[in-house]
Amino acid sequence: MVDIVFVEPSGNRVAVNINEGWSLMQGATTGGVDGILGECGGSCACATCHCYVDEDRLGELPAAGESELDMLDNVAAERRPNSRLACQIKATAALAGLVVTLPDTQE
Numbered sequence: 001m002v003d004i005v006f007v008e009p010s011g012n013r014v015a016v017n018i019n020e021g022w023s024l025m026q027g028a029t030t031g032g033v034d035g036i037l038g039e040c041g042g043s044c045a046c047a048t049c050h051c052y053v054d055e056d057r058l059g060e061l062p063a064a065g066e067s068e069l070d071m072l073d074n075v076a077a078e079r080r081p082n083s084r085l086a087c088q089i090k091a092t093a094a095l096a097g098l099v100v101t102l103p104d105t106q107e
Contacts, residue, residue, distance in 0.1 A: 077103030
């Protein structure tokens with residue numbers, strides 16, 4: 001299990017234990033985090049799991065693939081340099097304690 005901290009749009013911080021190999025989107029939706037819709041179920045086709053990854057740890061993540069970069073063009077909230085899709089980030093032990101902030105809107 002990997003502890004990931006989600007900061008909901010309200011500012012509420014929710015720590016979620018996510019199974020290694022699961023996406024952050026799967027962990028957030030299973031953990032009841034407010035602010036991730038994941039309408040496409042994690043297939044990188046909707047951009048409703050947009051999140052902002054802690055900038056200090058962004059370099060620890062695998063680079064975003066072409067399909068993720070294309071979908072980030074469709075996010076409802078401001079796209080930032082640390083914008084990622086939670087469905088494309090797999091939980092690993094190396095990411096323990098990562099803080100992920102959710103935007104005010106996904107639609």
